[in-house]
Amino acid sequence: MHRDYRELLEEIKEITTVDGFVSACLEIKESMFFYERDLMLAAYSASLELLMVVALLSAALKGKRELLKAQTEVERMVEGLFTELEKFQFPLDIQYVVDHFAQGAGLQTRLRMPAYAAMMRCYASNAESAEGDLDSIVQKAHKVLGAVGPDVEADLNSLLGRLGAKMLRGARLRSIWLKVSPPRIQMVLLGLQTLMNNFRVTPYYNYPLEDIAVERQKRRKVKGNVVSDLGVFRNFRQGGSGHTDLNTALSKDEYDHFFESLFSSFEHLDVEPDQHVVDLIIMILEARLVNEDLNAGFLMRLLVYCNRWGLSEVSDTVLEILAELDFEDPLFYECWTLLQSFAGKALPAMRRFARA
Missing domain, CATH: 1.25.40 (Serine Threonine Protein Phosphatase 5, Tetratricopeptide repeat)
Structure with missing residues (x-):
């Protein structure tokens, strides 16, 4: 089934309304043998983040203008969700879940979004090949975080975006960085590793990706847009498949x-x-x-x-x-x-x- 990135944006829109958030959480809850609130919210965030990045990737394969449009739309929808969740009056049990989401998994998603956007811009421009290995990029990120100035966040997201772009191409993150990095960086690294783990089990993208010119050529050969089945993303929520940042899997040397x-x-x-x-x-x-x-x-x-x-x-x-x-x-x-x-x-x- 050929899917345009706009259809992926529609799927994001569906789960970033108040009703969509509650429905998605209920779907995840129903897929569990044993209900666990934090795991449910982590699964929702992982599903949303995967959809976001796949939509950005699909847009990037069409061109930089489409990538910018998709990024703007994704940011608007996600921020809109938090605005609506804050305004809405929920029953006590749902409010309890919403509060934990806003302070936990949801906050992490919001903080990861700039790095994800930087990752796709970097991948789309093939800029990741100019950087060093992942270890040296993490080292630079630590130094940037320790600096003082108005551009620290932008510089940090740019570096983490380059790191993510390398991971899209198959570079491996060391487990030690998830243990010793400060929380601000660790949170993004966890998100990136979870994304890569979910890319591995998502058909049609053949992780790791090749450079963007080759990926575009692949799509031309099948005479269509990025091949993607929305059922894959729905199964993530409905079937309890996929990875979250609570069970991060890494290969080790x-x-x-x-x-x-x-x-x-x-x-x-x-x-x-x-x-x-x-x-x-x-x-x-x-x-x-x-x-x-x-x-x-x-x-x-x-x-x-x-x-x-x-x-x-x-x-x-x-x-x-x-x-x-x-x-x-x-x-x-x-x-x-x-x-x-x-x-x-x-x-x-x-x-x-x-x-x-």
Whole structure:
């Protein structure tokens, strides 16, 4: 069945009215063996976000003007839903669900939307090929979030959009970034990974996507618009299929398993790190500069590894962390002990820090 992006927008319109929201939630609830409010709302948001991005993709395949029109329409409909939910007087049980949606899954969707729009603009212009790998983009996003200025949000969404565009092309997100990134970034990363997981189980799009010129050529060959069956998206709500950001699935490599092990053990102390591990350790330590809630036990284990391996390359970042800690903080002692263990190797970093 050939579907124009306008029909996808109509489907979004149907579930972003007050009645549509309630009906969609009831459909999801009916598909559950055991009712769970947060899962129901996460499934609604995941369904809506998938529809949004597929509509934007379908529009992008037609052209940049259509993409802009679709983006404007999607934003208007989603914001309209929140306006209506806020004004409407519901029975107590529905109001309870609405309040949790507005403060939880719904708020996350609103905050993810600019990154999704940036992702599609980036994909449509093939700009994602000019960026580095996903790890370096996450690192840049952390630094942008730690900056001060009026353009932080725009710059952050632009970076996360480029990251999303790379994920559309098949780039893999490391699980560690979902654990150490600050909530503002973690929320978008969770949304992007959930989108990719749902793309995998959505027919007709053959995830990962090829570049937009190739994708357009595919559609010309079938002499129609983007091939899409709205039943797929309805089944997401009615059949309980698909993924939400509460059950995020990621593929992992040996580096992911190594860093995840740091949350519970020291099983890799005798393993010699390669340069990629060192680079990732520095990126993770930098995340602490913008995420004070990063698991302290994990960080301390990471510092023990740095000590064991003599990784003086982390000195600059450890000094920055040290400058932000209270003297009584246990992490302060661990950072100071680590720098002392480097002896003279940490001096260049100390000089740079003193001059900064």
